[in-house]
Amino acid sequence: MAGSKPPALDFRGVGKAFGDTVVLDDFTLTVAPGETVTLIGPSGSGKTTVLRLAMLLERPDRGDIRVLGESITNVSAKESRRIARNLGMVFQQFNLFPHMTILQNLDLAQRTVMRLGRSAASARSIEHLEMVGLRDKADCYPLQLSGGQQQRVALARALTLRPKVLLLDEITSALDPELVGEVLEVVRKVTAETDITTLLVTHEMRFARDISDRVVMMDEGRVIEEAPPRTLFTKPSSPRTQAFIRRVLDH
């Protein structure tokens, strides 16, 4: 990596506690540009917090976090907003704005953040809806769509801002099983067709295995083990990883 681009995401000795609960403890992880990395581990191991810290939704107590080489830990609100423009995040609960149509959901940030005019924004919104196969839903309201469709819209909405790094937080966990596939298909397409960096948390082990360049096993706020998916899923070196993988694959 000498002399090459800085890592897309770089967590160095990050600590985070909520009250007395230590969520991350000396968490260190580097994600290279264009890489797709999946965080796995038992619930409560701090996976979601890693994403929320990267998105600047939470502040770390200790350590440093860098996005594309720039530290986001001790910067002004204005600076952090500028850096956050490189990031996009999709949530477990979709978080679409229920009072706006699908098109308005996609237009809003383009118009206020990218400062595009109405027609330019809408044209891009339609393009992105087409990409997730939901062009015909542009004028619907979120609650008129299925969970899977809402999540595809949420993905499209995040992508309209052309983030360099995409954070996906258990984006299929709130979905009925038969709707999981369509959402993962979109993620697969995006990661394959663009040079976007993706850090995701998922409980879909098969998907993690297919899509990831690297899988990171977390427990108790630390990285236990990281390896390419084939290695990690077939020959995990840590007993905790072995136990976790056995447990989830049994289901």
Add this chain to the structure above:
Amino acid sequence: MTWDWQYAWSIMPALLSGVRETFVVTLAAGALALGLGMLIAVAGWFAPGRVKLLVRGFVELARGLPILVLLFFAFYALPQYGVVLSPYTTGVLVLGVVYGAYCSEVYRGGIVSLPRGMWDACAALNLPRRTTWARVILPMVVRNSVGALGAYIIVIYKQTALLVTIGVPVLLTTAQTAGYASYRYLEPYTLAGVLYLLLNLPSMWMVRALERRVARGGF
């Protein structure tokens, strides 16, 4: 004494003019309450500690005092300080401010109870604070509060009857005047009651329909 239809009909024009006045006062006080309530809620949210305390105190005062006391104070005591307001202005201001305080609590509750995910989504989209509030938070709060806000508007409508005490020609005032003029009270007050109810029921249905509409998502 029995019901006199002829007399009842003869006072209807006066009562209907009272209905019109009641409407005007309700709309003016209601608009003031909705706007002021929003202002108080947002100011209370962003204000530094001491100002927040001031806002809080104002809300508690407005909600804690009997409306009649405020009404009499504004109408009879303020002129001693050179503030002379017409009955109509006094009524609209007092009702608007008091129910503005109530509405501010509705808005505040609405802001507090918005799911964290909405704030997260705004932050993840990098929306400026202004956009976050103007396009996402407040519109959602208003929609979620339609039922409670509508209920307060209906309360304002009924409370306009208090303005009889300072001589605003609302429905109750016109009924009272008709009664005094003829020494017959059965017809004017019965009709006033019926008219209050007749106009109130559809408003309540409208509020409920609006609530259902909002619950389905979209608008």
